[in-house]
Amino acid sequence: MNIFNDIGTITALVLTLAVFSGFFKPNLLYRFAESLFIGVSAGYFAVIWYFSIIRPAYKSAVSGDLLILIPLLAGSLLFIPSNSEASYSKLRFVPAAFIVIVTTAINIPVYFSAFLQEMIRSSIIPLVSFDESGAIRIDMTINALLSIVCITSAIMFLVARHRNNNRFINTTGEIGRFFILVAIGSAFAYTLLSRLILFMGKIEFIMNALKIGF
Amino acid sequence: MKNFFNNISATIAQMPQWGLIFPIFVLMLFHYFVIFDKNKTEEKPELNTAPTENEMKVFQIVNELPHNSKVLILVNYGPESKYELESAMSALIGVLAEKNIGIAFATMIPNGIESTFTAVEKSIENGSFGKERFVYGHEYTHLGFIVGGNVATYLIANNFDQVKERDIFDSSADIHQPLMSEIGSISDFSAVFEFSSQTFDGVPGIVSFAVMLKDKNVKKIAFCSSDMLSAYIPFRGSIYLDGLIGGFKSIAVFIHEFQSSFNIEKQYSIMSKILFYIIILVIFSNLTRIAKKNKK
Structure with a gap:
């Protein structure tokens, strides 16, 4: 018997039940668990950031790598209060602009390459699929053709919002709207499924903690 | 038939929000204790799906x-x-x-x-x-x-x-x-x-x-x-x-x-049953909506 494990399990069990009690109505136990989780996660993140960023940077600076002071100084500039009237307060825009530019520079090739080029290519090529015996694979071929219709009509939907006097564009745009709604619906359904699995996992945990079931 | 749907839709409308989660909880407990209780049955759930x-x-x-x-x-x-x-x-x-x-x-x-x-x-x-x-x-x-x-x-x-x-x-x-x-x-x-x-x-x-x-x-x-x-x-x-x-x-x-x-088969089996329950719930709520429209 490990006393620390048992205390940990009992604490986790009580907190899980406290959070579940919020299903019925917010109560004191639920609010306590909620505040505790916020506090603990803030503390956890603070420790992770300290050990992953601040400590290695400090060690590098102490060991003579003074280049680390440049990002350190730039990072410090972000903490200048935005409501300050002093002329130096605009300095905070320098690191912010640098972060935006670097992030954009890295993301643009990724977006173009991954989303525009490869995502479309992999959805529609090969247009006609064959199995090992040389017969056409109906499912994959329909999938590729449907992908072309989806992509084209979804783009048309965006065009139709600005040029709504063309009947062809409007009709294709309506089909595109349908596919976009299907995509949003399926994303929502997948999220629901994911949360249900989490819920099921917590039930399993309660069962194991109470030593019932399994 | 219309009255039947109307009565059910009125009952659902009166239920609090957590009322929809409660049956899922009951369904899970039911599966853990009754269907897959290893002390009561030797039968193990199977994963009825082949790899794609x-x-x-x-x-x-x-x-x-x-x-x-x-x-x-x-x-x-x-x-x-x-x-x-x-x-x-x-x-x-x-x-x-x-x-x-x-x-x-x-x-x-x-x-x-x-x-x-x-x-x-x-x-x-x-x-x-x-x-x-x-x-x-x-x-x-x-x-x-x-x-x-x-x-x-x-x-x-x-x-x-x-x-x-x-x-x-x-x-x-x-x-x-x-x-x-x-x-x-x-x-x-x-x-x-x-x-x-x-x-x-x-x-x-x-x-x-x-x-x-x-x-x-x-x-x-x-x-x-x-x-x-x-x-x-x-x-x-x-x-x-x-x-x-x-x-x-x-x-x-x-x-x-x-x-x-x-033992993933057990989790998969319970999850598929809960999803089936949700689909029934969605179909049922849509039927009640149609019944409500007919009443108007």
Whole structure:
């Protein structure tokens, strides 16, 4: 018997039940668990950031790598209060602009390459699929053709919002709207499924903690 | 008939919000205690689903990984997807450990650190290999939290020699981690796996990594949670992804193939029944709406 494990399990069990009690109505136990989780996660993140960023940077600076002071100084500039009237307060825009530019520079090739080029290519090529015996694979071929219709009509939907006097564009745009709604619906359904699995996992945990079931 | 629907719709309208969750809870307890109670029945639930072509591709990649090689696992999930991805990751660790394949873990989200160690513990508990055969620094290592999202993927893909300099415990790679001393660049890994429950600026981590990777021969396999499936699935046949295990069904099939002791069949069976219940609930609520319209 490990006393620390048992205390940990009992604490986790009580907190899980406290959070579940919020299903019925917010109560004191639920609010306590909620505040505790916020506090603990803030503390956890603070420790992770300290050990992953601040400590290695400090060690590098102490060991003579003074280049680390440049990002350190730039990072410090972000903490200048935005409501300050002093002329130096605009300095905070320098690191912010640098972060935006670097992030954009890295993301643009990724977006173009991954989303525009490869995502479309992999959805529609090969247009006609064959199995090992040389017969056409109906499912994959329909999938590729449907992908072309989806992509084209979804783009048309965006065009139709600005040029709504063309009947062809409007009709294709309506089909595109349908596919976009299907995509949003399926994303929502997948999220629901994911949360249900989490819920099921917590039930399993309660069962194991109470030593019932399994 | 109309009166019947109207009465039911009036009853549903009076129910509080938690009333819809309550039957799910009751259904789960019912399945745990009555249907799958191991003391009452010998019958084990079966996974009534065969692996798809895409899942078979992942099985093949995992099975063909050479003995004594090295793989990199990017752990980008937190507690919100623990019940989906942890078992799959433990199963994968088990397979790799059996083949003496060295594992380097890295994470791009803070929660990934804890997720890694709990998955390793679970795999040691359930695997046929002992703790003494799976030693930190020799069989596996953790390179820690690599900050920066897509910037971090660039670092991992092209400047791995900098990433591997120190591990999560701040130990030098060359002195304290024999495993990492054999790795020069990302090309020295046989495969890169990602376990993910989130994207970085809208791009899946493994896709961002693959775009920036110069050596296109490294195998890239992603495991994603159900809520990320719509972000990952468009890349399934692309050059950026050699294999994808996405969503609970695929994960269940993977675990069933590689780690049968996890009893995933039971979870899958309960989940499929709950989903069936939800579908019935959706159909039923739509029928009541139609009945309401007819009344007007």
